[in-house]
Amino acid sequence: MKLRLCLCLAAISVVLSAAGPLRPARRPRYGGTLRVEIGAIIHSLDPAVAAANPEEAGAKGELDALLYDRRSENGDFVGTAGSGPFRLSAWEAGKSAVFAANEDYREGRPFVDSIEIQMGRSAHDRVLDLELNKADFAQIPAELARQAADRGVRVSASRPNELLALVFLTGRGTTENVRVREAIARSINRAAIVNFILQKEGEPAGGLLPQWSSGTAFLFSTEADARGAKEIWAQVSPSPKLVLGYDSADTLEQSVAERIVVDAKEAGISLVSRAISASEKANAHGGSEGPTPHSEAIHADARLVRLRMPSPLPSVSLAAFIDRLGPLAGINGSPLPKSASPEDVYDSERSIINGGSVVPLVWLPQVYGLSARVRDWKQPAAGEGWPLADVWLDSTTDVH
């Protein structure tokens, strides 16, 4: 086919003057202090010092990402503190911190002058402070998102990227029988968890990856089957009494565990919930929040686990989940995806789900509350830190 190149030159200057490239909708301004509240209590920002619990580890990772410019291939922060967009200007361990803008940051100085961080704020206090305009930025539990929005808090929710799953712990005689695991899995009413506990801020999970990431999550059933659960449980003899553990500091896990117990009871399954204390978890982790906890140290047959996607890419997240769940659920030998193709990822995912040791429950989004003066906040993708260097504060909005 014959092609000819367009060569006309017409009216460029007129159109250009009317539509200049890269026009900002609103021009950002420098200055101001961003007030941040977090629930975790961070004892040290040194990446070499292990966090005491997953909450601290998660919050510490977010803050270190503001202080350090680079990470190593395995995700550890490298270089010097203050090489990132902010540097530490005040620190009171476990209570508060102040980060100042790094004037020499290679990607340019952040818009805000500083960030004030208050630690150990409960979820309800964070929502209240956002409501009263005493905080500019705080993470909100997904289950409180609707309530916060109803109270006038500006809420920003990500795509669901955190999995709450039930894991049958390895080495327990009570759950060695696949029928026991299947009966419990079938009895769980995920829709009720999403609708009532999460106030519809989440999605039922049937697979280990969300639909937006893998494109194949719809192949995994999320339906409850109380009758099937009852029939399968009737075949288990003698029927064991089971314990489902949850993080004592996690109110969502507690609510979900209690709901699972109710569902199991309706199917005739003997299941009770039990809080796992911080010290018990610390023992399981060998004294720190390491990646490979020892399930023997936890006094339960199953426990709830939160798994946050490290990447939007399904093969990367699945490999990370297998690595994390391996020692807990005894799925160390589960095949990793042979390639990043959807079929190979699905095969690997299905193999784990069919094994019955891991029961996906719900997908949770990351929810953030923002004050009215925060501008240009954008949700970080799975695996990315809070992009607070890009945020600026609108001076036309009052601060109380």
Added chain:
Amino acid sequence: MRRLPRLFFLRAIIVLTFLTFAGWPSRAQSAFQVPPEWNKALDTLAEKIAATARPARTFSLDVRNISSLNAGDVTGLRQTLVEDLTGLGFSMTQKLPGEAQLQLTLSESAEDYVWVAEIRHGEAREVVIVSAVRDLVEKAGARKASLTLQRKLVWEQDERILDFALVPDGNAAGASILVVLQPDKIAFYDHRAEAWHLNREIAIPHARPVQRNVGGRIDPQAGTATLVDGVCAGDFQRPETVTCKSVPSAPGADLAMMQGSIVESDAALASTCSGSPLMLSTGSGDWTVRDFIQAYEDKNQREPIAQPIQFPGPILALWPAEDGKTARVVSRNLQTGAYEASIVSVSCGD
């Protein structure tokens, strides 16, 4: 038992045949043509279905779309799959008890389209999956247009690119110089042995603090490269004449770019396809998603006049080139993290 009326089977065959094919739109009915890349994926899917479904030779087909594909795409894909399966010796029928059922779900992942075929026969269920490139989003309407956008990658690097330009080499007739503007320097490259080689780079001093909303633009004809708080000037065809200096940032400068914000940008070109000016426009996504460039006849037009040209990451700058017939595009590749400098040109078929 009552005997079936005479000609019952003949009538039934006629009715079934009608019902079977009435639902399939013929190729003539659909303006959609499946792109070659998708055709290949459908061929693979048909082969996988064939290998899994046998010994069944007949099944019902149900297609559902849970992706961003439009109805025209879905019709075309279904039709092509039916043709592929027919070519492999299978025939489609209405859903009947005892017959195998094929459920095709058009889904999508974070990366690509994902097409899932579930083959059910009784209690048995088999799943086969293929992926198809999503960058080829093409609209049936756009396909009819005679105008085509083309992208040529000129340069890529890990450091951020603000703008770039190709200028004649004042020291070597017929040769070109690639000028790359970065936040902290301007670099000049010579083209030798089919590759660009660094000739000279000049640091750009900045006022402190370093600006975050840095933007910049090269004007080769004027011999300037302007940043929010710096400027380089000289004869770009002779890099040795170029010098850079810091300048106070102008609050009203039109170079400000909000990092990570949703910014739509346009560039006006001319087109011989219709004789009227042509507007190139980027998508409206942020810095976390892939982007594209569409061509419109004017800024207010809703329907693009060419199929979009896809980029593997956000477009950070879009400027009309000095020749008026091409555009300079700076984008970031989300997979590699590299900044890419490309020339987008327009051609139209007879």
